[in-house]
Amino acid sequence: xxxxxxxxxxxxxxxxxxxxxxxxxxxxxxxxxxxxxxxxxxxxxxxxxxxxxxxxxxxxxxxxxxxxxxxxxxxxxxxxxxxxxxxxxxxxxxxxxxxxxxxxxxxxxxxxxxxxxxxxxxxxxxxxxxxxxxxxxxxxxxxxxxxxxxxxxxxxxxxxxxxxxxxxxxxxxxxxxxxxxxxxxxxxxxxxxxxxxxxxxxxxxxxxxxxxxxxxxxxxxxxxxxxxxxxxxxxxxxxxxxxxxxxxxxxxxxxxxxxxxxxxxxxxxxxxxxxxxxxxxxxxxxxxxxxxxxxxxxxxxxxxxxxxxxxxxxxxxxxxxxxxxxxxxxxxxxxxxxxxxxxxxxxxxxxxxxxxxxxxxxxxxxxxxxxxxxxxxxxxxxxxxxxxxxxxxxxxxxxxxxxxxxxxxxxxxxxxxxxxxxxxxxxxxxxxxxx
Ligand code: PMP
Numbered sequence: 143x144x145x146x147x148x149x150x151x152x153x154x155x156x157x158x159x160x161x162x163x164x165x166x167x168x169x170x171x172x173x174x175x176x177x178x179x180x181x182x183x184x185x186x187x188x189x190x191x192x193x194x195x196x197x198x199x200x201x202x203x204x205x206x207x208x209x210x211x212x213x214x215x216x217x218x219x220x221x222x223x224x225x226x227x228x229x230x231x232x233x234x235x236x237x238x239x240x241x242x243x244x245x246x247x248x249x250x251x252x253x254x255x256x257x258x259x260x261x262x263x264x265x266x267x268x269x270x271x272x273x274x275x276x277x278x279x280x281x282x283x284x285x286x287x288x289x290x291x292x293x294x295x296x297x298x299x300x301x302x303x304x305x306x307x308x309x310x311x312x313x314x315x316x317x318x319x320x321x322x323x324x325x326x327x328x329x330x331x332x333x334x335x336x337x338x339x340x341x342x343x344x345x346x347x348x349x350x351x352x353x354x355x356x357x358x359x360x361x362x363x364x365x366x367x368x369x370x371x372x373x374x375x376x377x378x379x380x381x382x383x384x385x386x387x388x389x390x391x392x393x394x395x396x397x398x399x400x401x402x403x404x405x406x407x408x409x410x411x412x413x414x415x416x417x418x419x420x421x422x423x424x425x426x427x428x429x430x431x432x433x434x435x436x437x438x439x440x441x442x443x444x445x446x447x448x449x450x451x452x453x454x455x456x457x458x459x460x461x462x463x464x465x466x467x468x469x470x471x472x473x474x475x476x477x478x479x480x481x482x483x484x485x486x487x488x489x490x491x492x493x494x495x496x497x498x499x500x501x502x503x504x505x506x507x508x509x510x511x512x513x514x515x516x517x518x519x520x521x522x523x524x525x526x527x528x529x530x531x532x533x534x535x536x537x538x539x540x541x542x543x544x545x546x547x548x549x550x551x552x553x554x555x556x557x558x559x560x561x562x563x564x565x566x567x568x569x570x571x572x573x574x575x576x577x
Contacts, residue, residue, distance in 0.1 A: 144181050145168075146168045146181045146183070147166075150167075164538070165533060165538060167185065167538075168180050171200075172199025173199055173200050174560075175552055185536050186536060186538065186560070186564060187199070187538045188537060188538055188551060188568075189539065190551050190553055191428065192540070192551075193365070193397045193402060193423050193551045194428050195553060196400050196553055197555060198556075203469050203472070206465070207461045208458055208465075210461070211461035211462075214457075217456070219249075219456055220454045220455035221450050227458075230460070231463050234464055234467045239435060244419065244437070246435065246436055248435075248441065250451060250454045251430040251456070252422060253281075253422035253432055254281070254282025254283050254287040255284065255287075255432060256421070256432035257281045257287045257290065258282070260420050261392075264392060266445065267356075268356040268357070270355055271307040271356060272307045273290065273308050273359055274309050274310075274342070274358045274359070274389075275291075275309070275310055275358075275360075276364070276367075277292050277313050278293050278313050278367030278370060279293060279359075279364065279366075280294075280297075280364075281359065285305065290305075294366070294544055311341060311345050312341045314331075314334045314337070315364075316331055316334050316370075317505065319334050319338075321334065321337060322334065331373035331374075334373055335373035335375055338376065339379040352387035355387065356389070357418075358389055358390070361393075361394045363508065365396070365397035365542070365549075366542055366543065367542070368545055369508045369513065369542060371509060377409070377412040377414045378414055380414075381415075381416075390417040390418060391416040393407075393409050393418070393420065395408060395409065395419055395420060396421065396423050397423060397512070400421070400466070401470060401476050402479075403508075404479045404480045408512075417436060418440070419435050420432070421435065426459045426463040427463075427469075428462070429456075429458060429462040430453075430459055431455070431456065431462070473555055475555055478555055479554040480510065482511060482554075482561045485558065486511070486513055486550065489562070490504075490569075493566075494515070494568075497569050497570075497576060498520070498572065499520055499524070513549065514542060514548070515549075517547070524575060527575035528571045528572050528575040529541055531570075531572075532568060535574075537564070537571065550564070550568065
C-alpha cells in the first residue's frame with residue numbers, strides 16, 4: 143500500500159462519513175493548476191477546490207501577503223476591531239463591484255454564513271419573512287442555508303424540519319423543462335425563460351403572497367445545480383418582478399463571482415443590479431472569507447448587535463483577498479479567462495462528440511471558465527465513470543447536479559498548454575467511460 147493509500151485509510155476511519163469527498167487522494171502541495179500527493183504523484187486540478195483558488199494554488203503574491211499578515215496579527219476580525227486588511231479590502235473591492243451603490247459590507251467566513259446573513263438582513267429590512275429560491279439551487283450547508291437548497295435532497299436528508307418561509311420556483315433549465323421534453327425541435331431558450339418567469343408569477347398568485355415576501359434569492363448561473371445559464375432577459379424579468387412587488391433581489395455570487403465567468407461577477411452579463419450580493423470562494427484564493435454587500439441604507443436596517451461572529455473578516459483572509467485582487471489586475475485574469483474559455487468550448491465541442499456512446503449527445507455550457515458538460519442520452523452513472531477515468535489519468539474533475547453533468551473549473555490563470563492538456567484528458571476520460 144502506498145503512503146497516500148495508507149494515510150487515506152486513516153482519514154476514512156477518522157473523518158465523518160457525512161463529509162462527502164471527491165477523491166481519497168492525500169495531498170501535500172499545490173502550485174498553479176497542479177496538486178501533488180504525499181507519494182509525489184502530480185494531478186491536474188480542474189476543480190480549484192470547488193471554484194475557490196481562481197489564482198491557482200499558492201500564487202506567490204497571495205502567499206507573501208498571508209505570510210506577512212500572519213507575522214503581524216492573524217486574529218483581527220469584524221466584531222472586535224477595525225483592521226487595515228479589512229479596510230483595504232473594502233477600498234479595493236468597491237471599484238470591482240457592479241455599482242457604486244454597493245458601499246456597505248458584512249464579513250463572514252463561508253458562503254453559507256454569508257447566505258444566512260443576507261436572509262437575516264432581508265427579513266430585518268422588509269419586516270417580511272418569505273424567501274423565494276429556485277429549483278436546482280445550492281446555497282450552503284448550515285441549517286438556514288440548507289433550507290434554501292433544492293439541488294439534491296441528500297443535502298437535507300434526515301435533518302428534520304428546516305427553516306420555514308422558503309418557497310421554490312422553477313429555474314430556466316432548458317433541457318429539463320416540459321416544453322423541451324415534449325418538443326425539443328420547437329422549444330427555444332427564450333421560451334424557457336418566459337415559462338420560468340410565468341411560473342414565478344404563478345407562485346406569487348397561488349402559494350406565497352408577495353406582500354409577505356422579503357426576498358428572491360438567485361444564482362445568476364446555477365453552480366451545484368449543473369452550471370445552468372439562464373436565457374437572455376430572464377434575470378431582467380426576475381428583477382422586474384422584485385420591483386413590481388417591492389421584494390429584495392439577492393444574488394448569490396459565491397460560485398460565479400471573482401472572474402469565474404469572464405466578468406468579475408456573473409450578474410454583469412445582464413443589465414440587472416441586485417439589492418444584495420453574496421461573495422465568497424474566489425474572493426481570497428482559498429482562505430476562508432465571505433461577505434455580503436449592499437447599499438448602506440439597506441445594510442443599516444440591521445439593528446445593532448444582531449450580527450456577530452468570532453472570525454468574520456479574519457485579517458489573514460482579508461490580506462489574501464487584497465493580494466487576490468492585485469493578481470486580477472497585474473495578470474489580466476479576466477482576459478485570460480475569456481481566451482481560455484474560447485479554447486475550452488471549441489476543444490470540447492470538436493472532440494467530445496466522437497468520444498461519446500452511440501446515440502448520446504453533449505451540452506457544453508456555461509460562461510468563462512465555469513464550464514458544464516452535460517451528457518444526454520447516456521446510461522445512469524456515465525458522468526461518474528468519466529470522473530473516475532479522469533482521476534486514473536491524473537486529472538481532477540467534479541460532478542454537478544443530479545444529472546449526468548461534469549463541471550470544469552480551472553484556475554483563471556491556466557495557460558494555453560494546460561488548457562490543451564485538460565481538453566485532451568477529459569476527452570480521453572469520456573472515451574474510456576464509453577468503452
Ligand atoms: N452558494 C453557492 C452558490 C455555492 O456554490 C456554495 C458552495 N458550493 C455556497 C453558497 C456555500 O458556500 P460554503 O460551502 O462556503 O458554505
